[in-house]
Structure formats: structure tokens, C-alpha cells
Amino acid sequence: MGVIQVDGLAKSYGDVRAVDGLSFGVERGEVYGFLGPNGAGKTTTIRILTGQIRPESGTVRVLGTDPVAKPLATRRQVGILPEQGSPPSFLTPREYLEFVGNVRDLEPDTVAEQTDVWATRLGFERKLDTLHTDLSRGQQQKVMLTQAFLHEPDVVVIDEPLANLDPLVQEQVKRFLVSYAAGDNAVFVSTHNIDVAEEICTRVGIVANGDLVAERAFADHTAPRSADSHAATAGANDEPLLEVFLEHVNETDVRDAPSLEHLGSNQ
Numbered sequence: 001m002g003v004i005q006v007d008g009l010a011k012s013y014g015d016v017r018a019v020d021g022l023s024f025g026v027e028r029g030e031v032y033g034f035l036g037p038n039g040a041g042k043t044t045t046i047r048i049l050t051g052q053i054r055p056e057s058g059t060v061r062v063l064g065t066d067p068v069a070k071p072l073a074t075r076r077q078v079g080i081l082p083e084q085g086s087p088p089s090f091l092t093p094r095e096y097l098e099f100v101g102n103v104r105d106l107e108p109d110t111v112a113e114q115t116d117v118w119a120t121r122l123g124f125e126r127k128l129d130t131l132h133t134d135l136s137r138g139q140q141q142k143v144m145l146t147q148a149f150l151h152e153p154d155v156v157v158i159d160e161p162l163a164n165l166d167p168l169v170q171e172q173v174k175r176f177l178v179s180y181a182a183g184d185n186a187v188f189v190s191t192h193n194i195d196v197a198e199e200i201c202t203r204v205g206i207v208a209n210g211d212l213v214a215e216r217a218f219a220d221h222t223a224p225r226s227a228d229s230h231a232a233t234a235g236a237n238d239e240p241l242l243e244v245f246l247e248h249v250n251e252t253d254v255r256d257a258p259s260l261e262h263l264g265s266n267q
């Protein structure tokens, strides 16, 4: 069984069928990309995976635990970076990471060490003692990334990992995600960004109207691929991911967006 296993998942909000019979699995060593247009059901799926909401039907296992029955156990085991998550405005990054470390039962020394490693890696070491309210959106995103990895979880679930980050930091984060998964962990990434999915993922599931419409595997890699290189593709053909996406997702599937034109570009 994979570290994430989803079978026949369904969730509606009133008349809206947000997730509709979704099944997929993620193995250790994978960066699994969950790629879909606005309103496809990505965030709803992430919220179920991380024990925040209950599905109507279907089964979910994350590291063998059922997040529906044991949401707290799941949240302890995984790293979570929610969509539009931001750290508390009234704390500094150092205080917030100490708080997260405490909740995660980490030794204070480990938290201090990891805080320094991450602040240096992402370049916010000079902001460690500044209130979040005085940090930019990108700086806050760096703190949120740090909290997701602080306890070195086997599974990390991230909604739009590169949102608000500058290109240099995006490159560092992409490399980090690839190397983290390669260390026998799994990274589940939800994104609209086809180039990023193609660059860092070992496998991409394309989701539309709450269900997987295609899945694409790439050869193992230990560093991000160049976005325009398809030589490493291990799927049935060498078709670029954008074309696979456009084949399976048509304008009628894009519930909240009038056009597909933006989908290949950075967020």
C-alpha cells in the first residue's frame, strides 16, 4: 500500500460535487503532482487527506492511518502547507516555529537548529525576530514551508508550494522538494502550474470535476528537470504535459475560469 491511498472518495458542498469517486496512490520516493484547473477539487482532497473535513464516501489512508477517524494522529504524522496559509501576525518566525516544534514534541535544540537551517536555506535569517505582520507574503510563505518540514515528516502535503516566492527561492524549493522525496519520503503537491509539475514530479495526476482524468509518470530523477525537456518521460508517449492536460480538461471542466490560456504560466 502507498503512503497515501485514496479509493472512491466523494465530497459535495450542497449541489456541488467537489470530489467525485477519486482514487489514487502515492509511494515513498515520489513527488506526486495533483494538477487541475480552478474548482477541480484539489483543495477539498487535501483537506480530507489532512483530516480537516470528512468525505461522504470512500476510504483514505495516510501512512496507514485513516485521517477521517484519526485526524489528530494524521496531522502529527504529516507536514501540511495549506492553500493561503499564513503564520500568526502577532508572532515572529522564531516564536511560531518554537510553538510548532512544541506541538510536534520536538526538542528545543532541534527546533533551534532546524530554524537556522531553514532560515538560511530560504533566506529569512534576518527576519527571524520580526513580527509576521511586518513580513512580505513571500517571506511568510517561507515560514509556512519551514513549519511543514520542521519535524521531518515522511509525507508532506503542499498546496501551491511556490506561491509568492521569487524565482531564486522557487529554484531552491524545487530542488529541496525533489531531494526530500528521494530520501524515502513522499511529497504531495497540488498546483495549477504545469511547468512546475513537469519539472519536479515523479508522477502527475490530472484532476477535473473531482476525479482523476489522466495520470502521467516520469522517470526517477534527483534534480528538477528542465521544463522543456521531455526526454525523461516514462509514460506511454512523449507528449508534453500541457497537451495531455488540454486533451483531458476542456473549457467546460474549468468551473471558475473562463480561459485555459494562463495554465502553463507561473502563478
Ligand SMILES: Nc1ncnc2c1ncn2[C@@H]1O[C@H](COP(=O)(O)OP(=O)(O)OP(=O)(O)O)[C@@H](O)[C@H]1O
Pocket: 013, 014, 016, 017, 018, 036, 037, 038, 039, 040, 041, 042, 043, 044, 045, 192, 255, 256
Ligand atoms: N466550503 C465550500 N462551500 C461550498 N462550495 C465549496 C466549498 N469549498 C469548495 N467548494 C466548491 O467545490 C469545488 C471544488 O473546490 P476546491 O477548492 O476543492 O477546488 P480546487 O481544485 O482547489 O480549486 P482552485 O484551484 O481554484 O483552488 C468548487 O466548485 C468550489 O466552488
